[in-house]
Amino acid sequence: MQIAVLLYDRFTALDAVGPYEVLSRLPGAEVVFTAVQAGPVRTETGFLSLVAEASTAEVPAPDVLVVPGGPGQPAASADPELLRWLREVDAGTVWTASVCTGSLLLADAGLLAGRRATSHWLGLDRLPAGGAVPVAERVVTDGRYVTAAGVSAGIDLGLWLAARLAGERTAQAIQLGIEYDPAPLFDAGSPASAPPELVAALRARRAELLGA
């Protein structure tokens, strides 16, 4: 089973690495990090690069596709070659998945028309432009499309996919292996629970956080 994780300039690292850390532990899984051009791909902060081992042209038929979000998403959505690859590989996937504003990239490729989907909470209201129906939940499925909320939600997405691909017992073993027993220091991880002034402060920085 081949799992392709798309990289592009200024993606968010945890969006990609969360699902990878779960899905790479599935029996028989081969994970390939891919970008339009193979080689190091810079994350949003500029401090870190992940290596795309293969160009998208070398990954024509993954079983599972995972698309991260990040401030680079608008530029990625403006790349016709990348949108064409997304449409081509999506036609053959068992699951097409996204984390954070990766769903906006899937929507811009025309893959979420009429479908329920989620995104980073700051990006939800951009989904309708691509024809998707925004749903403010952690992990949202519609057919073989599964989308996750912002950044850290990719770990939850990974476990959801692991359970579907290999069964609940295997998913639980992976959860135990990565000791995913989260204990956030604060209850501030969603706009519903965070102090309202922080929600407002992040809304004011939306262009910087989501790109464009």
Place this chain on the structure above:
Amino acid sequence: MQIAVLLYDRFTALDAVGPYEVLSRLPGAEVVFTAVQAGPVRTETGFLSLVAEASTAEVPAPDVLVVPGGPGQPAASADPELLRWLREVDAGTVWTASVCTGSLLLADAGLLAGRRATSHWLGLDRLPAGGAVPVAERVVTDGRYVTAAGVSAGIDLGLWLAARLAGERTAQAIQLGIEYDPAPLFDAGSPASAPPELVAALRARRAELLGA
């Protein structure tokens, strides 16, 4: 403020990327990924490489040090040059931190003698060999040393450090930015909650999971 994240062959990706994703968002933070030799460093699965932008020799005085774990930890602990660098930079840090079996590397460098520390639940009983006192908690602090449990606990560690370095409000804003409102599909992320047969199964695979 310079935050150094150590990389070494066969580290666990999420151990490093979880804290990075939080700490890189601190105002004024510079995160540098570093390894004994600069360049791409392979993670435990072989599917992914992160780029060490600087050699450890080029990072002599970070303010914060973050050491991930992984199956490569025993080999890293056998590298005298790496242990020497850990001791040298630790002498000047504000915080020295680890995720997962990164604490065993700190212990092997002699930095946790007599200190309370945690590790991946499968690695806790290896801490006393390095003189540390094992504590089965998510994030454990002792003086300026802060250690986290397995893999995904690095996100919790990151938020803990963010609160100490920049205040609770900034840490909460980061938590909201990465939408860290976890919703694990199962309650199987710790040996206390997971099905006992899965705990036993992972114990039987300990050498493979922790290395050596």
